Each structure stands twice: as structure tokens, then as C-alpha cells.
Amino acid sequence: MPMTVLVEPHPSGHRFQAVANVALLAARTSDVLLLTSVGATASEEFAAYLSDVPIKVEERFAAILPSTREQARAIAQACRAGDVATVVLMDADQALKRWWFVAPRVLRRLPRRPRVVFMLTRYPARLSLTDRTGWKLRLSKAILVLAAMATGSLHRVAGFAGRDDLTRGRLVKRARDPAVCLAHSRDRARLRAELGLPGNRSLVGIFGVLTDRKHAPLVLGAIGASGCDADLLLAGRVKPDVAAWLDALPDALRSRVIVRDGFLANATLDALVASVDVVAIAMTNNGPSGIMGKALAAGVPVVSAGSTVRARELAATGNGEAAELTAAGLGAALGRILCRGGAPVRPPRVPPATGESFAATLLGLDGS
Known part of the structure; x- marks a missing residue:
């Protein structure tokens, strides 16, 4: 053979x-x-x-x-x-x-x-x-x-x-x-209970290998700028630069960040993605994102900044909003989604990948 x-x-x-x-x-x-x-x-x-x-x-x-x-x-x-x-x-x-x-x-x-x-x-x-x-x-x-x-x-x-x-x-x-995810946002309440996440809080998620390239400080600032009462979930391997930022946060802000540090098996990662209200992808690499695909399949809106490729994809799939890579730009997009109780995912104009x-x-x- x-x-x-x-x-x-x-x-x-x-x-x-x-x-x-x-x-x-x-x-x-x-x-x-x-x-x-x-x-x-x-x-x-x-x-x-x-x-x-x-x-x-x-x-x-x-x-x-x-x-x-x-x-x-x-x-x-x-x-x-x-x-x-x-x-x-x-x-x-x-x-x-x-x-x-x-x-x-x-x-x-x-x-x-x-x-x-x-x-x-x-x-x-x-x-x-x-x-x-x-x-x-x-x-x-x-x-x-x-x-x-x-x-x-x-x-x-x-x-x-x-x-x-x-x-x-x-x-x-x-x-x-x-765009593949084994979990779906329709089961968010059950998933949060299984994962030990708060059931009564809005959550913005950043996933994968957590380095400064994913702009966690900027996203946390954007949550504050959005005017919405939400927490930040960081899930994946936390690298030293992000760990140092977390250690330096004032208690009031650190209490608004939930961290799941370590390798995440695919089923666990999928469940975490499906459990949040919004996935934030603030990165300047101008290419598609595997996490964005999981969010699309899970019916979770995405706020993306720093990539025209992802912006075009969001326009075609109807799965969120593109924003400027600033706290104000990201915050405005997060606010439009979170403060109205979650943006409905529009029917996609393209077949699934x-x-x-x-x-x-x-x-x-x-x-x-």
C-alpha cells in the first residue's frame, strides 16, 4: 500500500x-x-x-x-x-x-x-x-x-x-x-457549572497560548471601556510576560480575571469557548484564527482587531464585529454585544469550513 x-x-x-x-x-x-x-x-x-x-x-x-x-x-x-x-x-x-x-x-x-x-x-x-x-x-x-x-x-x-x-x-x-467545536453556546449554563465558571457573570474569553501578542491588558481595559459588567477569562498556557502582568494587577482588577493555566485538551478548550459570551481576538497577525473557527461553530460572537482577514471573515459569517486595536474600539464593539444581552449570530453567507x-x-x- x-x-x-x-x-x-x-x-x-x-x-x-x-x-x-x-x-x-x-x-x-x-x-x-x-x-x-x-x-x-x-x-x-x-x-x-x-x-x-x-x-x-x-x-x-x-x-x-x-x-x-x-x-x-x-x-x-x-x-x-x-x-x-x-x-x-x-x-x-x-x-x-x-x-x-x-x-x-x-x-x-x-x-x-x-x-x-x-x-x-x-x-x-x-x-x-x-x-x-x-x-x-x-x-x-x-x-x-x-x-x-x-x-x-x-x-x-x-x-x-x-x-x-x-x-x-x-x-x-x-x-x-x-471551523470545528465539539460544544455549543446553547449549553452555556451546563458548561459553566461543569467548568466551575460563574453562571451569573458576562465573560469575555481569550484562548490558546497566552503571550503578550494576544493583548490581554488591552482587552481588560476594553471591558472597562465598554461600560458593561463583565469579567475576562484567560484559558491556555500562560507565558511569563502575561503572568507578570497578572501578578502586578491591583486586587480590584485581578478579581475580574479568571485564569485557567495549562494545556487544554480539545474537548475542554471547546467547552470553555462555548461557555463565554464573547471571544476577543486582538492580534496583529493578518490571518485566520483557529479559536475564531471554534467560536463560529459554537455560536459565540467574536470581537476581532488587527486583521483584515478576520474582519472579512466576520462580515461573511455574521459571527461578531471587527474593531480598531484600541481600548476604545474594542470596548465599543464589546459593549454593542454584551450590553444588549449577546448578539445573535447571523446566518452565514458561506458554507462551513x-x-x-x-x-x-x-x-x-x-x-x-
């Missing part, structure tokens, strides 16, 4: 969830092998996302960010050991920089050259004409894609796209980030 090899050295939740989506689809027609880093199978992320997926695993890399040459050599070894038909680098942005130069030399002596697919997690699919930074990034990556394809070492490339983007893409195919449709686009099984 032919084999599909997935390369993902970094055992993080969103990354391994994407691996699971691709592995489940590929396993219908091939064996699946994951090349990852040493210790990955013992991680909480692996247990949460991949323990029940029909996949073989080889811990080939000493670090979670191996060099392009290390990845190419590991792929070549897997090809010599088995009948590898397809190789997918699940987070290929760094590898793309040198793949055109490194991979042909490493792969040229293989008895059978595999079809190589790259997943780009940072490729701006839709840009305004005035976005010079975005166009510079997009054009540079497009040139590297063409260079690698010209060597015969790369055959297909896909990139994360917003859930509103139904175009296929030409050089880089557009894989809509899945699923894990299977994401995997089909990446693997080229969607006809694109």
Missing part, C-alpha cells in the same frame, strides 16, 4: 490538529507516517489530537525547528524504506526559503520521487493594493515556490485562507481554516 508522509516536528495543538485532519483523509487510501521531533508522542498535544488517528510515528528530529536539510534527509530515508507516494510538510514557511536549493540534491537519487506538498501557514491570500508589506511577503514566497517547482522537488502548495474565501487560488491553493475540506484542498483531492 502506498504511504503518505506528514512532516510536523512541532507538537503544538493547532499544528497537530491540522495533522489529524490530513491523516484521517489520507488514511482512506494509504498508510500514513508522521515524522516529528523526539518526545512528541509523549506530549499532551499528541494524546489530545493524534492518539486515536490511524498513523505511524517516527521521532526523527532532535529539535522542534529542524533545518531544511534535516527535513529533506528524513524524507529521503522514509522514501528508501517504503513506497512513499506523497510527502506533506505541514508548516513549510521556513523550509520554503531553501527547499529549491537543498531538496533536489538530497532527493535526486531516490528510486521513486514522491509528490511533495507544502502547507504555508503565513501566506497572505487576499491583499489590498496598498498593502506593501503583504505584497512583498506574498511575491517573495511565490518566487520561492516557482523556483522549487522548477527543480521538480515541489509539486503542490496550499496556504491557510479565511473561512470566507471560496476562491481556489492558482499557484498557492487556498485551504480554509476549519471543515477539517475534511481543508485536508482535501491541501492534498489536491478537491479538484483544484
Whole structure:
């Protein structure tokens, strides 16, 4: 039976969830092998996302960010050991920089050259004409894609796209980030009771790895500016910069912040997302958000700032509001949702983005 090899050295939740989506689809027609880093199978992320997926695993890399040459050599070894038909680098942005130069030399002596697919997690699919930074990034990556394809070492490339983007893409195919959540806001009262969250308070949630990039201080200030009586829920691994901010908060403000620190299994994360009144995503990375997808599937409104991609997605899905990345802008949007008892989620104008449709686009099984 032919084999599909997935390369993902970094055992993080969103990354391994994407691996699971691709592995489940590929396993219908091939064996699946994951090349990852040493210790990955013992991680909480692996247990949460991949323990029940029909996949073989080889811990080939000493670090979670191996060099392009290390990845190419590991792929070549897997090809010599088995009948590898397809190789997918699940987070290929760094590898793309040198793949055109490194991979042909490493792969040229293989008895059978595999079809190589790259997943780009940072490729701006839709840009305004005035976005010079975005166009510079997009054009540079497009040139590297063409260079690698010209060597015969790369055959297909896909990139994360917003859930509103139904175009296929030409050089880089557009894989809509899945919107999947195992819990729903209709069960909010029960979920809060099970999670030990206050049932009589409005909650604004920030989820995932909690670093200063998620602007928790700004969101807390925005809650105050909204004029609504609400608390902030921080759920995920709290990094030192955020922990230091929490420790320095005055008691009156610290009492308004609920913290669930640590890795969250997918079911727990979904339940927490579904339990809040609003999800706040105040980040300047101009791309889709996995947490925003969970909120969409759970029927929880989102207030987003710092991304035109997420703003377009909110307009298409009807799942919240885009705001300026300021306390006043975020506060006004939070107030419009919270102070009227929760904004109803409008019917979406686009079909749902699923894990299977994401995997089909990446693997080229969607006809694109």
C-alpha cells in the first residue's frame, strides 16, 4: 500500500490538529507516517489530537525547528524504506526559503520521487493594493515556490485562507481554516457549572497560548471601556510576560480575571469557548484564527482587531464585529454585544469550513 508522509516536528495543538485532519483523509487510501521531533508522542498535544488517528510515528528530529536539510534527509530515508507516494510538510514557511536549493540534491537519487506538498501557514491570500508589506511577503514566497517547482522537488502548495474565501487560488491553493467545536453556546449554563465558571457573570474569553501578542491588558481595559459588567477569562498556557502582568494587577482588577493555566485538551478548550459570551481576538497577525473557527461553530460572537482577514471573515459569517486595536474600539464593539444581552449570530453567507475540506484542498483531492 502506498504511504503518505506528514512532516510536523512541532507538537503544538493547532499544528497537530491540522495533522489529524490530513491523516484521517489520507488514511482512506494509504498508510500514513508522521515524522516529528523526539518526545512528541509523549506530549499532551499528541494524546489530545493524534492518539486515536490511524498513523505511524517516527521521532526523527532532535529539535522542534529542524533545518531544511534535516527535513529533506528524513524524507529521503522514509522514501528508501517504503513506497512513499506523497510527502506533506505541514508548516513549510521556513523550509520554503531553501527547499529549491537543498531538496533536489538530497532527493535526486531516490528510486521513486514522491509528490511533495507544502502547507504555508503565513501566506497572505487576499491583499489590498496598498498593502506593501503583504505584497512583498506574498511575491517573495511565490518566487520561492516557482523556483522549487522548477527543480521538480515541489509539486503542490496550499496556504491557510479565511473561512470566507471560496476562491481556489492558482499557484498557492487556498485551504480554509476549519471551523470545528465539539460544544455549543446553547449549553452555556451546563458548561459553566461543569467548568466551575460563574453562571451569573458576562465573560469575555481569550484562548490558546497566552503571550503578550494576544493583548490581554488591552482587552481588560476594553471591558472597562465598554461600560458593561463583565469579567475576562484567560484559558491556555500562560507565558511569563502575561503572568507578570497578572501578578502586578491591583486586587480590584485581578478579581475580574479568571485564569485557567495549562494545556487544554480539545474537548475542554471547546467547552470553555462555548461557555463565554464573547471571544476577543486582538492580534496583529493578518490571518485566520483557529479559536475564531471554534467560536463560529459554537455560536459565540467574536470581537476581532488587527486583521483584515478576520474582519472579512466576520462580515461573511455574521459571527461578531471587527474593531480598531484600541481600548476604545474594542470596548465599543464589546459593549454593542454584551450590553444588549449577546448578539445573535447571523446566518452565514458561506458554507462551513471543515477539517475534511481543508485536508482535501491541501492534498489536491478537491479538484483544484
